[in-house]
Amino acid sequence: GAVVSQHPSWVICKSGTSVKIECRSLDFQATTMFWYRQFPKQSLMLMATSNEGSKATYEQGVEKDKFLINHASLTLSTLTVTSAHPEDSSFYICSARLGQALPQQYFGPGTRLTVT
Amino acid sequence: AQTVTQSQPEMSVQEAETVTLSCTYDTSESDYYLFWYKQPPSRQMILVIRQEAYKQQNATENRFSVNFQKAAKSFSLKISDSQLGDAAMYFCAYRVSIGKLTFGTGTRLTIIP
Secondary structure, three states: OOOEEEEEEEEEOOOOOEEEEEEEEOOOOOEEEEEEOOOOOOOOOEEEEOOOOOEEEEOOOOOOOOOEEEEEEEOOEEEEEEEHHHOOOOOEEEEOOOOOOOOEEEEEOOOOEEEO | EEHHHHHHHHEEEEOOOEEEEEOOEOOOOOOOEEEEEEEEOOOOOOOEEEOOOOOOOOOOOOOOOEEOOOOOOEEEEEOOOHHHHOOOEEEEEEEOOOOEEOOOOEEEEEEEO
């Protein structure tokens, strides 16, 4: 199956700083990428959907100025957590899809963010 | 809004036995996809099985099969000959043809040796 990578796999940052997480589709061009957040022992919550070359669509309750998403190419999307706070500590997962109508989504391995 | 409900937070099964995980969903759409994903301790989401709503035949992937009841909006996962490597969180998910995945709350499956 297709491979999606995320970098870094884990990151610790100080409160008030910003951190960038990269999501890459390694062997296919992803027209659509998704960013999810997962708290311990909970399900995945969609944060935003991004299409290459256009602005991301954020889910209700997600601060777009805090969670900046850039889908600059068909193989790369980035999530920047700005002015991070301890409550932003979570597991962030990206997912990529080839084409809007195709059923299969491929998930990255996730990034664990800890804000101290 | 579409919702996905998994009523079993935890399940356990003896190794080599069969277990069924439940999932119900609510939708007004007629064309959609249903999925079961596995999330082992590594946290990597792995697709287990997929069902297209327009297909009457239940999907099967080796030891994994589903019981898709469209009228009842039910989509259960049966794991046969359970193996230790099946231990994980299992998430049921729903998606309209062009749309986003909606996940259930998950079922933690424990395999008893």
